[in-house]
Amino acid sequence: MHNYTRENLIDSQSGDISLFKGVAGRRQAFKMFLDEISQASGQEDILITSSSDLLWLSQDNAFLEASRDYFIKSLEKVRKATVLHSFDRSVSNLVYIINYWVPIYLSGKVEGHVLNNYKPNQPKITLFLIENRVCVFSIESGSMEDSVTFFFRRKEIVCSYQKVFYLMKQNSIPINALSDFCNFDYFLELSNLKKLPGSYFACFNTLTALMMPPSVYEKVLESLNLTRAVQKERLSAYTAGFKQLTKNIAKFRHNVVIFTDLMNSLSCDEKIKYCGIEFFEDRHVFVDKKLCLEHLQFLYSTIKSSRLEVIFIKTQEYVKLSDFNFVLKENGNSITYRYNPARQCYDFFLSGSQLITDTYTMLHKNIMDSVPSEMRSCEELFSQIHQDEFKHTKELREPHVFSVLTKKEKSIVKMLLDGMSVRSISYNEKISENTVKTHIRNIYHKLEINSKYELIKLASDSIIV
Known part of the structure; x- marks a missing residue:
């Protein structure tokens, strides 16, 4: 399950906090979570919920099947898994019920519930927890590629998300009470x-x-x-x-x-x-x-x-x-x-x-979600985590030199680090290629570097906000 790539990271990976982007990054965080389960002591509980019941797994059937089999095997290492679904009111999840969740439930280690709140146009939330040890939190407010995923090891953060999970569970229905839906x-x-x-x-x-x-x-x-x-x-x-x-x-x-x-x-x-x-x-x-x-x-x-x-x-x-x-x-x-x-x-x-x-x-895309009231202020929660939990990391790791870049220049730096060409950046930013080249020259001048290689080297130990 270990095949983590730099391309999926958003400029940040410290000992207890990692940050990922897009569907590929979210899968990577999920792999890391499954690896953590495989190392559990046998007395720990895991907690899982996803507004779209892990819909993003379906884009890669090989990954879906491999992660399912690995998940089932990893369940031998935990005391119990509690899962909050949304599939009782959605046409979305038959494929998961058949190909993903049924084999997992047959392991006998899963306690299932169904979320009982539904509002349109809310950010989609994915939350994985190993109690008191690891938390994966993902929020998707636009397309799946716009999703941002945190991987936390810091205990106080993990515990705060556990409280959120159990609040969500209070507003759910046991899956065995929904025989009309879940036979x-x-x-x-x-x-x-x-x-x-x-x-x-x-x-x-x-x-x-x-x-x-x-x-x-x-x-x-x-x-x-x-x-x-x-x-x-x-x-x-x-x-x-x-x-x-x-x-x-x-x-x-x-x-x-x-x-x-x-x-x-x-x-x-x-x-x-x-x-x-x-x-x-x-x-x-x-x-x-x-x-x-x-x-x-x-x-x-x-x-x-x-x-x-x-x-x-x-x-x-x-x-x-x-x-x-x-x-x-x-x-x-x-x-x-x-x-x-x-x-x-x-x-x-x-x-x-x-x-x-x-x-x-x-x-x-725009009509399905199951985010309960406790999570309706996700943007505020996301902002607060970024301000409170990443502040010290930013202060320690971001060289003062990056403060000289404009917002546009920082955006272009990120695209360069993602491997985008001048033409792609021009198309993405709706500016001419000559303008992009001018921005790049200004970036190199301000950072006192001469090449993309030096930019990558400088950015590898920095967070560009």
């Missing part, structure tokens, strides 16, 4: 299905607003007794993701496996239970059947136009939906679905491969 028997059965490249997998017994037309989505919001301003904010966030998702689905041809026990509800209930997250609600949202059918009809048209090859629906029993004017036919352990343009039964639609980044991320 691991379903997940295990799905995990045994053959996953073709680019296959979609779906399950649970609540519908998702995924691919709900914005016009229908708006009507559902109106039924939730919200202010007009709040409705407008939620509709805007959903519509942006909907447009991108529609484009992405049109690019792919996939096999789809759908696992649902929702058939009876669709045929007899007046209101259909939807997962609340896409409506920015903590709990289920009950949607009028008429609106639900408009949603399913649109979804059918979308699936048909994307040239999907095969759709299977697996249910626990044979179901006839006379109200829907079509019949599900029994075929061994599966029920095959005969297309009908007026109806499409579909539940929790998700890719097991590249589409998790190309599609899901786009859909939920």
Whole structure:
């Protein structure tokens, strides 16, 4: 697991505090955390929470699988692991449930909870702790590449984050109380299905607003007794993701496996239970059947136009939906679905491969988070940590000579240290290449150096703020 690279660091790595940037840096901090677990005494607890349930792992399947296996092995070294999830209200995490979390839970060392707060447009938080020893804290307020990750060994910092974690736990629900969402028997059965490249997998017994037309989505919001301003904010966030998702689905041809026990509800209930997250609600949202059918009809048209090859629906029993004017036919352990343009039964639609980044991320980028109230002032917390905990490090390690650089020059120095060319810096900063070269000459002059090599050497023991 040791393959740490300088490129992922943000100019700082001391004995008890390290700072990383981007997805690659966050993975690196996670590797370091797993290494620390492997050295645990057997009496320690580990604490884990992630607003996106470790979504950033999915961009590298090899890393996801290696880290999962290493994590499971490392659990032998700890007393217990407590995990706070957000996947009870999200379409995001089926892949993790199947490929990541189910094997981890089968170790018998994990106590699972689900966060019970949800607000849109909040920074995404990832927090890993080995009690009283190590803390990894990551905050993502823009894109995943904009994330910043701290790795702490200083005990007082670790203890302060432990308090935050347990405050979050107080506002969570035990995972075993959420059988409607988290039936691991379903997940295990799905995990045994053959996953073709680019296959979609779906399950649970609540519908998702995924691919709900914005016009229908708006009507559902109106039924939730919200202010007009709040409705407008939620509709805007959903519509942006909907447009991108529609484009992405049109690019792919996939096999789809759908696992649902929702058939009876669709045929007899007046209101259909939807997962609340896409409506920015903590709990289920009950949607009028008429609106639900408009949603399913649109979804059918979308699936048909994307040239999907095969759709299977697996249910626990044979179901006839006379109200829907079509019949599900029994075929061994599966029920095959005969297309009908007026109806499409579909539940929790998700890719097991590249589409998790190309599609899901786009859909939920601005509408999914589970940051509790204690963490809503993340920017203030981040700023306070930087001021209080890094102040002495900066004073000790930053040569006075760097104070002569302007903010723009410091930015260019960072880009040079990241290996960016003059042309790349010009494009990034929206200035001409000649202007970049002038800045570089001024930097060299102010720092009394003559080359990039000397700049790297000087910066290797410095923090440039």
